[in-house]
Amino acid sequence: MSMAPVYWFLVFIGVCCLPPMLVGADEQQGEGCSRSANRCGNITISDPFWLADTEAGRSCGILDFKVTCYNNSTASLRSSVPLIPGFAINSISYKERSLLVVDEGKQKLLEASSGCGIKIGNTSAKLDTQFKIDLSNLNLILYNCTKESAVAAARRDGGLVQTSVRCRNEWVVFVRAGVHHDRIGNYARYAMEGCDASVVPVLASLSGKTNASDYEQLINDGFLLTWEAPPPPLPAAAHGRHNKKLILIGMSIMASAQKMHETLSQTSIL
Numbered sequence: 001m002s003m004a005p006v007y008w009f010l011v012f013i014g015v016c017c018l019p020p021m022l023v024g025a026d027e028q029q030g031e032g033c034s035r036s037a038n039r040c041g042n043i044t045i046s047d048p049f050w051l052a053d054t055e056a057g058r059s060c061g062i063l064d065f066k067v068t069c070y071n072n073s074t075a076s077l078r079s080s081v082p083l084i085p086g087f088a089i090n091s092i093s094y095k096e097r098s099l100l101v102v103d104e105g106k107q108k109l110l111e112a113s114s115g116c117g118i119k120i121g122n123t124s125a126k127l128d129t130q131f132k133i134d135l136s137n138l139n140l141i142l143y144n145c146t147k148e149s150a151v152a153a154a155r156r157d158g159g160l161v162q163t164s165v166r167c168r169n170e171w172v173v174f175v176r177a178g179v180h181h182d183r184i185g186n187y188a189r190y191a192m193e194g195c196d197a198s199v200v201p202v203l204a205s206l207s208g209k210t211n212a213s214d215y216e217q218l219i220n221d222g223f224l225l226t227w228e229a230p231p232p233p234l235p236a237a238a239h240g241r242h243n244k245k246l247i248l249i250g251m252s253i254m255a256s257a258q259k260m261h262e263t264l265s266q267t268s269i270l
């Protein structure tokens with residue numbers, strides 16, 4: 001009798017307070033979630049990637065690896081920042097654990113008839129935590145120059161090419177090519193006064209050189225991402241894993257919300 005309160009407290013915690021989704025995660029994940037490969041156009045979607053089921057809306061894996069298939073032709077990875085275009089998948093190599101993706105936001109930027117109301121973001125800022133930008137990529141740097149003196153200086157700079165992206169006489173975007181990837185994301189030495197810089201990875205050509213004049217083609221050709229092998233499944237630790245997964249999902253939702261809060265305004269961020 002005297003030990004009952006502690007005991008019942010533990011039972012209470014164990015039975016009542018674990019969210020049902022946590023307890024039933026294994027069953028839910030199995031049900032209706034195909035473990036076998038799916039296709040989107042000519043791209044094979046298999047573990048760790050999974051195809052979003054828009055009708056049932058169920059989750060069949062880690063959110064970062066969710067692939068949405070449009071018109072059985074375009075496979076897309078979401079952006080980690082809500083409401084901002086993600087990445088179109090051109091190909092996946094399961095052996096190399098790499099994928100070739102195109103930043104759909106940057107494509108939209110180039111297609112926009114007027115740049116007014118658009119803001120460029122760093123491509124890396126909307127990448128989910130499971131993915132890394134491969135070190136073999138080269139970067140473009142897009143400079144949004146607002147000051148007249150900065151625009152004049154950019155025009156004189158032989159390493160820069162003026163793009164078609166601009167808003168009247170308010171600002172104009174220039175591009176630099178061939179910037180090597182920096183592990184810690186420090187591009188300070190490429191800063192230009194009076195211009196905001198955004199970093200966009202693109203594939204390095206076989207010659208190892210890229211020409212800034214080709215910026216449209218380079219953006220449309222995409223860049224390489226890699227992913228880490230997920231740890232092998234351990235059935236005994238299943239609940240712990242789901243716990244961690246849920247915590248990770250929770251954290252990424254919080255991070256996303258924060259990013260959204262920081263960046264959202266009337267302008268669309270691409």
Ligand SMILES: *[C@@H]1O[C@H](CO)[C@@H](O)[C@H](O)[C@H]1NC(C)=O
Nearest residue numbers: 039040041042043071072073
């Ligand atoms: C999707 O496209 C692929 C190849 O383009 C084709 O083999 C497949 O049958 C299509 N699937 C559906 C559901 O239309």
Ligand SMILES: *[C@@H]1O[C@H](CO)[C@@H](O)[C@H](O)[C@H]1NC(C)=O
Nearest residue numbers: 041042043073074090091092
């Ligand atoms: C997949 O289809 C696209 C066009 O829909 C094509 O450009 C690409 O080369 C194809 N990839 C493979 C591996 O067949």
Ligand SMILES: *[C@@H]1O[C@H](CO)[C@@H](O)[C@H](O)[C@H]1NC(C)=O
Nearest residue numbers: 040041042070071072073074
């Ligand atoms: C749907 O896919 C087909 C071929 O895969 C393509 O020809 C067509 O343009 C696509 N439609 C849209 C709306 O993207």
Ligand SMILES: *[C@@H]1O[C@H](CO)[C@@H](O)[C@H](O)[C@H]1NC(C)=O
Nearest residue numbers: 115118119120144146171267
């Ligand atoms: C360029 O900078 C201006 C001023 O900060 C901003 O309003 C505009 O949205 C930016 N344009 C792009 C394409 O980022």
Ligand SMILES: *[C@@H]1O[C@H](CO)[C@@H](O)[C@H](O)[C@H]1NC(C)=O
Nearest residue numbers: 120121122185187197198199
């Ligand atoms: C892009 O990232 C660089 C550093 O990595 C930062 O200095 C710059 O402000 C970022 N640009 C935008 C538009 O957020």
Ligand SMILES: *[C@@H]1O[C@H](CO)[C@@H](O)[C@H](O)[C@H]1NC(C)=O
Nearest residue numbers: 158161209210211212213214
């Ligand atoms: C880059 O391309 C432009 C236009 O095609 C050409 O005029 C220029 O010489 C090229 N620059 C280099 C460094 O190859």
